Amino acid sequence: MESLGDLLKQMPGGGSALRQADKLMAELLADPLVEKLRSKYPELNDAIIRLNMNKIYQCTKEYRNCSNCPGLDNCPNDFEGHYTELSCETTGMLVQLNDRKVPCKRLLARQAENRIRSRVRSFYVDEKALSRGFSADEIIDKDLERVGAVGQIISYINETKEHGLQPEGLYLTGSFGTGKTFLMCYMLHELAKAGYTGAIVYMPEFVEDLKSLMHEQGKLKETVDMMKETDLLIFDDIGAENLNPWVRDHVLGAILNYRMNRKPTFYTSNYGLDAIEQHFSFTNKDGDELHKGQRIMDRIRPYVQAVHVTGHNKRGRK
Structure with a gap:
């Protein structure tokens, strides 16, 4: 699965990478999955989202892959049978977005x-x-x-x-x-x-x-x-x-x-x-x-x- 960096490189007009990043940022902010994430973690402001665009893009992409799962043997996610889960941790004034790979239900069933x-x-x-x-x-x-x-x-x-x-x-x-x-x-x-x-x-x-x-x-x-x-x-x-x-x-x-x-x-x-x-x-x-x-x-x-x-x-x- 392509990363956000790969996606940006593929876009025409290498000199306008910043504008393309702004466009993707806008798309992420309008994404219902991101809205759901922000409702769970209100501390996720635009600046933190921009800083963690790659993690958030990865999460939304893998979520949609899982929603249209083609089967465990054809899993399109980077880590077969896993998806990215995000969580937010606040220490003082510092807000950190953490990601981890979580096994999907199909993988857990196969392991069982x-x-x-x-x-x-x-x-x-x-x-x-x-x-x-x-x-x-x-x-x-x-x-x-x-x-x-x-x-x-x-x-x-x-x-x-x-x-x-x-x-x-x-x-x-x-x-x-x-x-x-x-x-x-x-x-x-x-x-x-x-x-x-x-x-x-x-x-x-x-x-x-x-x-x-x-x-x-x-x-x-x-x-x-x-x-x-x-x-x-x-x-x-x-x-x-x-x-x-x-x-x-x-x-x-x-x-x-x-x-x-x-x-x-x-x-x-x-x-x-x-x-x-x-x-x-x-x-x-x-x-x-x-x-x-x-x-x-x-x-x-x-x-x-x-x-x-x-x-x-x-x-x-x-």
Whole structure:
């Protein structure tokens, strides 16, 4: 954005710069924004305004830019996402006009959203689902059949905001494409705004990657420790993964054993709690191991509220 000095240089007739300055001074004095500034600070006489023409011109120019904002990425102001704010300070007979850069609402909103995103980690789940903000009414309107499930999740969010982390998580079960992952992402986003950290893990791909992490012990420990410590942990589409005993007993079991009675864990699945126990009881390597499936379920079933998500399949729909 051009400064007042640049504007004066562009005017024809370099020898008449003083007259041009007088003209700009007159325009500033007639500007409603300057009139508003003077009504707030009556001590701003013409002499002080002339002395601070550059600051005042900058302020009025940026105010109008903001009034016709083209978006944060196309901000025309000198300091992106900021505008000039003026204040007047009087000490004895000395009147001083001060200027400072103030972040605009759009920048503050983006910074707040970035802080929210920094609290949530996603493993193999579309991050767009985590960043999109929806109201409760919008979520219900998307599918009235799942109003009961939405009500349970909103109650859980409100309870956590009011009383802190709950001892139990949620176990969302239902048919394909009913929005279980979406509802968990909504919960994560809402609670991240309240300051909680979280992670959502798509189990089928995570389990496959764990096999390669067996040979990277440092990275494996870092991943497992993060899942142990994050405030809210979601295992998405559990039951769809190809389990092996090591993943079940030494990774998933270790994470759940640490989190129970400490922090809530959440699940989405096409299987109910009884069916998921059968899934945990069988691995391709060792076949049926009912006691090991029960051991995992002892770390899941007592620590979740079951939520049945009904509705139509939304995948592939716009």
